[in-house]
Amino acid sequence: MDGCTPEPKREAKHYKSDLTPIWCPGCGHFGVHAALNRALAELQLDPAQVVISSGIGCSSRIPAYTNCYGFHGLHGRALPLAIGLKLARPDLTVIAAGGDGDGFSIGGNHFIHACRRNVNLTYIVMDNEVYGMTKGQPSPTTAPDWDSDLQPGGTGISSFRPLGVALQSGANYVARGFSGDLNGLTKLIVQGIRHPGFSFVHVLSPCVTFRPEQREWKSQTHPSGLAATPDFHEASRRLADDDGLTTGALYIGDRKPYAPAVAPLADTKTNLAHIVEEFSI
Amino acid sequence: MKQLTPAFDTVSIAITGSGGAGAITSGSLLLEAAGKAGWYGLMTRTVGPQIRGGEAAALVRLSRRPVSGHGDAFDLLIALDWRNVERFVAEIPLTAHSLVLADENAGEVPGQIGASGALCLTAPFASLAKDINGARPNIIALGTAAALVGLPESAMIETVAATLATKGVSLENTSQAVRAGFDIGIQLASAHGAAVALRLAETSRSAVEAKVARWMITGNQAAGLGALRGGIRFAALYPITPATDLLEWMAPRFPGIGGVLCQAEDEIAAVQMAIGASYGGVPSLTTTSGPGLALKLESIGLAVAAEVPLVVFNVMRGGPSTGIPTKSEQTDLNVALYGLHGEAPHVVVAPLSVDDCVLTTQWAVHLAETLQTVSFVLSDQFLGQAKAVLPTPKEVDFGTIRLKPVDPQAGIYKRYALTASSVSPMAIPGTPGGQYTADGLEHNERGTPSSQANDHHAQLDKRNNKLANFDYGAIWAEIEGEDDAEIGVITWGSTTAPVREALARARANGVKTRLVAMRLLSPARPEHLARALNGIKKLLVVEQSHSGQFLGYLRAHYDLPVPPTSLRHPGPLAIRPAEVCDALSRWS
Numbered sequence: 001m002d003g004c005t006p007e008p009k010r011e012a013k014h015y016k017s018d019l020t021p022i023w024c025p026g027c028g029h030f031g032v033h034a035a036l037n038r039a040l041a042e043l044q045l046d047p048a049q050v051v052i053s054s055g056i057g058c059s060s061r062i063p064a065y066t067n068c069y070g071f072h073g074l075h076g077r078a079l080p081l082a083i084g085l086k087l088a089r090p091d092l093t094v095i096a097a098g099g100d101g102d103g104f105s106i107g108g109n110h111f112i113h114a115c116r117r118n119v120n121l122t123y124i125v126m127d128n129e130v131y132g133m134t135k136g137q138p139s140p141t142t143a144p145d146w147d148s149d150l151q152p153g154g155t156g157i158s159s160f161r162p163l164g165v166a167l168q169s170g171a172n173y174v175a176r177g178f179s180g181d182l183n184g185l186t187k188l189i190v191q192g193i194r195h196p197g198f199s200f201v202h203v204l205s206p207c208v209t210f211r212p213e214q215r216e217w218k219s220q221t222h223p224s225g226l227a228a229t230p231d232f233h234e235a236s237r238r239l240a241d242d243d244g245l246t247t248g249a250l251y252i253g254d255r256k257p258y259a260p261a262v263a264p265l266a267d268t269k270t271n272l273a274h275i276v277e278e279f280s281i
Numbered sequence: 282m283k284q285l286t287p288a289f290d291t292v293s294i295a296i297t298g299s300g301g302a303g304a305i306t307s308g309s310l311l312l313e314a315a316g317k318a319g320w321y322g323l324m325t326r327t328v329g330p331q332i333r334g335g336e337a338a339a340l341v342r343l344s345r346r347p348v349s350g351h352g353d354a355f356d357l358l359i360a361l362d363w364r365n366v367e368r369f370v371a372e373i374p375l376t377a378h379s380l381v382l383a384d385e386n387a388g389e390v391p392g393q394i395g396a397s398g399a400l401c402l403t404a405p406f407a408s409l410a411k412d413i414n415g416a417r418p419n420i421i422a423l424g425t426a427a428a429l430v431g432l433p434e435s436a437m438i439e440t441v442a443a444t445l446a447t448k449g450v451s452l453e454n455t456s457q458a459v460r461a462g463f464d465i466g467i468q469l470a471s472a473h474g475a476a477v478a479l480r481l482a483e484t485s486r487s488a489v490e491a492k493v494a495r496w497m498i499t500g501n502q503a504a505g506l507g508a509l510r511g512g513i514r515f516a517a518l519y520p521i522t523p524a525t526d527l528l529e530w531m532a533p534r535f536p537g538i539g540g541v542l543c544q545a546e547d548e549i550a551a552v553q554m555a556i557g558a559s560y561g562g563v564p565s566l567t568t569t570s571g572p573g574l575a576l577k578l579e580s581i582g583l584a585v586a587a588e589v590p591l592v593v594f595n596v597m598r599g600g601p602s603t604g605i606p607t608k609s610e611q612t613d614l615n616v617a618l619y620g621l622h623g624e625a626p627h628v629v630v631a632p633l634s635v636d637d638c639v640l641t642t643q644w645a646v647h648l649a650e651t652l653q654t655v656s657f658v659l660s661d662q663f664l665g666q667a668k669a670v671l672p673t674p675k676e677v678d679f680g681t682i683r684l685k686p687v688d689p690q691a692g693i694y695k696r697y698a699l700t701a702s703s704v705s706p707m708a709i710p711g712t713p714g715g716q717y718t719a720d721g722l723e724h725n726e727r728g729t730p731s732s733q734a735n736d737h738h739a740q741l742d743k744r745n746n747k748l749a750n751f752d753y754g755a756i757w758a759e760i761e762g763e764d765d766a767e768i769g770v771i772t773w774g775s776t777t778a779p780v781r782e783a784l785a786r787a788r789a790n791g792v793k794t795r796l797v798a799m800r801l802l803s804p805a806r807p808e809h810l811a812r813a814l815n816g817i818k819k820l821l822v823v824e825q826s827h828s829g830q831f832l833g834y835l836r837a838h839y840d841l842p843v844p845p846t847s848l849r850h851p852g853p854l855a856i857r858p859a860e861v862c863d864a865l866s867r868w869s
Contacts, residue, residue, distance in 0.1 A: 051560075051561075071720075073583055074721060092710055109547060113550070267537060275538075
């Protein structure tokens with residue numbers, strides 16, 4: 001490159017891979033995929049500099065549907081893998097993605113500590129309140145009275161509140177989007193990637209096969225109409241009154257991201273020789 | 282073939298006390314002073330799981346030649362007190378030739394100690410310490426130990442002073458305390474003569490005189506160094522005994538060579554972080570011990586399937602379950618070999634001594650990076666927490682390189698391409714055109730999930746063949762002894778030291794033997810072992826396990842020339858050279 005001719009602008013379609021998603025027709029995850037591609041295009045990120053880490057489940061298939069680097073790893077473990085990667089390679093843009101069972105049940109401990117650790121990455125959870133890939137079992141976000149083969153009459157367990165946990169645990173950016181609101185969701189993902197520290201984007205993403213009633217989310221979800229607050233107490237108050245269907249950025253914090261300092265690699269040889277000296281007797 | 286070292290003079294000292302009495306510190310200082318005086322030595326520890334009020338014993342062996350294990354019994358036992366001694370008395374064998382020296386206020390000598398027939402004496406460690414500012418009974422006792430084993434008073438004072446100075450004790454007071462102890466030793470020698478003479482024969486020049494470069498290092502530090510030399514630049518752990526001190530040593534040194542260390546929220550997060558970092562192109566390690574290893578297994582299988590280089594350093598302790606966290610046992614062999622679900626070929630290596638922790642760990646990194654697989658390193662509490670004064674190990678360069686694609690932008694990049702070596706070039710994020718999604722789902726050459734029979738078979742072959750067809754070289758085992766020996770002994774890990782010593786004794790008695798100490802446990806190399814056992818007609822397998830895991834492994838994967846005899850028992854009792862000699866003597 002001569003440094004004068006700008007590189008051709010990347011469009012959303014340039015971030016899509018040639019693989020056809022396994023998702024059912026009408027699945028909310030198509031909307032998240034589209035919003036993610038748009039967000040990456042808006043940020044004009046080089047796909048070779050972006051890594052998407054995921055767990056197991058329908059939504060966790062998303063990395064291979066992009067032209068970015070990806071890691072489709074283990075159920076519930078998208079976050080620690082993403083954190084290790086970002087700590088070792090702070091130059092990369094790291095995104096973790098997955099579903100509600102993956103992130104809040106089997107991966108629940110990692111979710112809490114990822115918020116606490118506040119490494120600079122973005123976590124997108126596609127929440128459809130069901131284990132879809134295993135054909136319709138209740139997840140942590142499922143309402144207690146939702147009837148299923150495995151839990152006839154419902155679980156009787158109150159549902160997990162992702163935004164509240166994220167806020168309490170120290171996430172630096174907390175937002176909720178809806179997969180059917182392409183513009184709104186794109187904006188949240190862009191904001192999340194741009195904002196330093198751990199960004200949590202909770203996405204209501206209907207499972208039309210096992211939760212067909214979630215089609216109604218299109219009319220039920222509604223923007224908060226409020227600007228995101230940097231005030232933890234204010235964000236907590238808003239959550240207390242939240243009906244779970246409010247969309248928009250809730251909280252934008254200013255906690256310092258966790259990023260251990262590393263000496264320049266040039267010192268390696270000298271420092272290793274120095275380390276060895278300490279054993280001499 | 283390398284010859285076994287003949288038997289040699291050593292002196293073994295145990296220092297015991299309840300937690301906080303300073304037994305471990307004393308053992309460490311005794312070893313260091315011996316090192317300064319030009320000797321070699323080894324100190325291991327046996328402690329209870331609690332921090333204070335438990336029991337602790339430092340087990341020290343000193344010699345004018347390198348030592349890598351303990352002997353059959355202890356020549357000197359110094360008891361700072363007798364509290365809880367029953368918890369580890371079985372680990373400190375004494376004989377009628379041993380000397381037991383207890384504080385005069387420690388009370389009656391416990392029955393099991395007295396039953397050994399050892400000469401039991403007392404000394405005023407605590408009361409002398411009271412009169413010297415900053416002195417503690419264990420420092421007085423150190424002076425006595427130095428006098429009895431023939432260590433120069435000056436080396437002892439110099440060593441203790443360096444430690445006590447950090448606690449504000451003056452050189453004058455330190456000297457006074459060590460000398461007070463030294464005087465006790467001199468008085469004992471004049472009163473009891475030969476019964477308390479533990480001095481080593483002056484068979485050769487000291488290491489200082491001979492200008493031999495030596496290190497004082499623990500097994501876990503040696504492993505840490507091996508990891509650094511191998512190129513490890515990311516490490517993650519969840520704290521677990523007895524593995525944590527490896528990364529505690531590394532933590533302050535790591536940033537200076539470009540390393541990042543992360544304390545994870547759990548064992549699974551730790552291994553996942555290491556996998557993520559390694560996927561990013563940075564050689565990575567996670568450390569753990571038995572229970573943590575069990576938790577990591579699913580993730581380790583992911584690294585095997587996704588072909589992400591990873592070193593899993595496991596310091597074995599007594600199991601199952603929480604087991605005996607502070608004491609050694611060779612019983613994570615089965616889980617390391619067979620713990621992964623599905624068919625997941627991987628490397629398992631084990632260091633054979635404290636100094637070998639450097640080489641074996643560095644080799645483990647080399648194999649993980651070269652073969653894009655998981656290397657388990659099986660160390661144990663004995664090796665990991667042993668501190669040794671030893672000849673500086675030779676530095677090696679394995680020329681470790683992770684294979685990367687030359688021009689991934691040409692055509693469609695296939696991460697899991699089938700190649701001649703079965704190792705495929707691995708694109709590192711940031712490389713244009715190398716984008717792929719690593720996957721724990723079975724996949725095709727490109728990495729796209731596939732449940733097709735042909736893809737599964739091809740990738741199973743690939744992951745197996747890259748390990749099976751690799752040339753591991755002579756480093757796979759240490760083979761020592763006579764070419765025409767008919768008695769063979771196979772062992773692994775920390776039991777190599779007592780076996781070596783036993784075979785040296787056998788040789789001194791004219792019995793020809795051959796030792797095979799296996800460093801590479803997986804993949805099995807049956808043809809290598811068959812060659813190593815050429816001509817062997819009697820075979821002994823030695824291990825520290827109740828069920829005989831190593832024996833079972835050998836019988837499953839190797840065509841042994843004769844049915845083997847097993848010598849084994851569980852931890853925390855160490856395998857003693859005399860046990861091996863006994864087993865051999867039944868054949869001669």
